[in-house]
Amino acid sequence: METIEFDKLKEDISNLSDIGKSADRGIYRMSFTKADLRAREWLLSRYQDAGLESSVDGAGNIIGKLKGKDDSKSWIIGSHIDTVPAGGHLDGSLGVLTGLEVLRTLKKKEFIPNHSLEVISFTDEEGRFGGLFGSEAFAGELTPDRIHNAKDLSGMSIVDAMKDAGLDASKALDARRNPSTIAGYLELHIEQGPILDSLQIPIGIVEQITGLFKWQVRLTGLANHAGTTPMTMRKDAFQGLAEFSLEIPRILEENGKENSVATIGRVSLFPGSANTVPGRVEFSLDVRDTDESILEELSNAFRKAISAIARRRGLMFEFDILSQVKPANSNLKILEAIQNSCDKQNYKYHKMHSGAAHDAQIMARITDMGMIFVPSKNGRSHSPAEWTAWEDIHIGANVLLNTILELTK
Ligand SMILES: [Zn+2]
Incomplete structure (x- = not known):
């Protein structure tokens, strides 16, 4: 020694x-x-x-x-x-x-x-x-x-x-x-x-x-006047993100394991003014696990969850893969x-x-x-x-x- x-x-x-x-x-x-x-x-x-x-x-x-x-x-x-x-x-x-x-x-x-x-x-x-x-x-x-x-x-x-x-x-x-x-x-x-x-x-x-995957996600709805657009007639991109973020713990519980973590660390709203319904939101999604097959499952589950929310809210859902590490x-x-x-x-x-x-x-x-x-x-x-x-x-x-x-x- x-x-x-x-x-x-x-x-x-x-x-x-x-x-x-x-x-x-x-x-x-x-x-x-x-x-x-x-x-x-x-x-x-x-x-x-x-x-x-x-x-x-x-x-x-x-x-x-x-x-x-x-x-x-x-x-x-x-x-x-x-x-x-x-x-x-x-x-x-x-x-x-x-x-x-x-x-x-x-x-x-x-x-x-x-x-x-x-x-x-x-x-x-x-x-x-x-x-x-x-x-x-x-x-x-x-x-x-x-x-x-x-x-x-x-x-x-x-x-x-x-x-x-x-x-x-x-x-x-x-x-x-x-x-x-x-x-x-x-x-x-x-x-x-x-x-x-x-x-x-x-x-x-x-x-x-x-390992991890990192996405840049875009939800696109319609920017409109915050005073004149009734709540039932909005395509509010931020509401889509908010709903998704609350689903993260459930998605990890159902499709992940004890090492799984997911983070939305960066969010941009467009046009980004207080009196406009946000027509577009862009956010990062960072998901990690030590098991490659779990990561794959999580990637599918996250994609499905965001798609479903977007469909229901009349938003368009797109994402780019920023990085992917085994x-x-x-x-x-x-x-x-x-x-x-x-x-x-x-x-x-x-x-x-x-x-x-x-x-x-x-x-x-x-x-x-x-x-x-x-x-x-x-x-x-x-x-x-x-x-x-x-x-x-x-x-x-x-x-x-x-x-x-x-x-x-
Ligand atoms: Zn270091």
């Missing part, structure tokens, strides 16, 4: 959290912003100080490597150092920095693992340009189309953003790694939910990562190694699923994957209130270290 050197990890976490921090205490380190570029430089120098081989691939993924006896395959520990606007200091960063700490610890002990170990910070996980860009490139899922269409909210393309950073976006296609050179993938991440904190358990062993299962051998690592060190753990998407989900398409969660205080994340007790971080890093040692044995 080995342990990491916690002071160094703590110092790294503090130093990285200063990069891009603003007066509101939120971190603004969206991919390829000035702060992100500074953080990238900082991380590379930390890899070098640790004596790792460092490189940046075509997608801007930042890689540190400890060569093993057999260099034909690597175990990869990954996550991301970009943040959402006003993000917290641990989302993503903790996974990269604990990965670095694990490699640094082994390097210092002059330990040579059977297979090589790599720590990777993936580009734009959080989605300034759509999200999961680096891991998709790594998994060979990028297309020239996706690269050229990736733009941020201001219309800036990832091609231009990468050019400003001295990178050529078309090279992102070269970041594809042959799956036969990967032994497996591990990611440590904050839970970003309240479960571990409420159970007071330091380690979550992630069995599945949820659930991912963790590898049983890796789950067992995490569990053994906890048992050996007498740490309590809880088996759970991840309701948020992670680079690990993309990596699961090309290799064996496992994830370790540490608690998020009050379940807060994507906010300056994001916090995990130092003690839990210490435990998480030790679990990661001993898991990788068992896997590379």
Whole structure:
């Protein structure tokens, strides 16, 4: 059983959290912003100080490597150092920095693992340009189309953003790694939910990562005068949405399972004036579950429910699929190694699923994957209130270290 050197990890976490921090205490380190570029430089120098081989691939993924006896395959520990606007200091960063700490610890002990170990910070996980860009490139899922269409909210393309950073976006296609050179993938991440904190358990062993579908729905009726149009003669698009939203719990109960969740997070009414019956409503529908067949069933049920409401209310129903992500299962051998690592060190753990998407989900398409969660205080994340007790971080890093040692044995 080995342990990491916690002071160094703590110092790294503090130093990285200063990069891009603003007066509101939120971190603004969206991919390829000035702060992100500074953080990238900082991380590379930390890899070098640790004596790792460092490189940046075509997608801007930042890689540190400890060569093993057999260099034909690597175990990869990954996550991301970009943040959402006003993000917290641990989302993503903790996974990269604990990965670095694990490699640094082994390097210092002059330990040579059977297979090589790599720590990777993936580009734009959080989605300034759509999200999961680096891991998709790594998994060979990028297309020239996706690269050229990736733009941020201001219309800036990832091609231009990468050019400003001295990178050529078309090279992102070269970041594809042959799956036969990967032994497996591990990611440590904050839970970003309240479960571990409420159970007071330091380690979550992630069995599945949820899949999802996201729709942009349009209900179109007729905009008309709010004073002169009788209630019985209206085609009020908002009333259609309101009725549908109340049906969501029933639809989840009848067609979903205990992990199913559905959210309407964004609504626009048109024309959007107080004295006009809304003729059109556009809203997002985000639905998640860990089981692909349940997602399929939910998708049918939601479509039927909205159709029926629209028909009854004389509205037209259309929707676009904004995204669709398959659930991912963790590898049983890796789950067992995490569990053994906890048992050996007498740490309590809880088996759970991840309701948020992670680079690990993309990596699961090309290799064996496992994830370790540490608690998020009050379940807060994507906010300056994001916090995990130092003690839990210490435990998480030790679990990661001993898991990788068992896997590379
Ligand atoms: Zn993250």
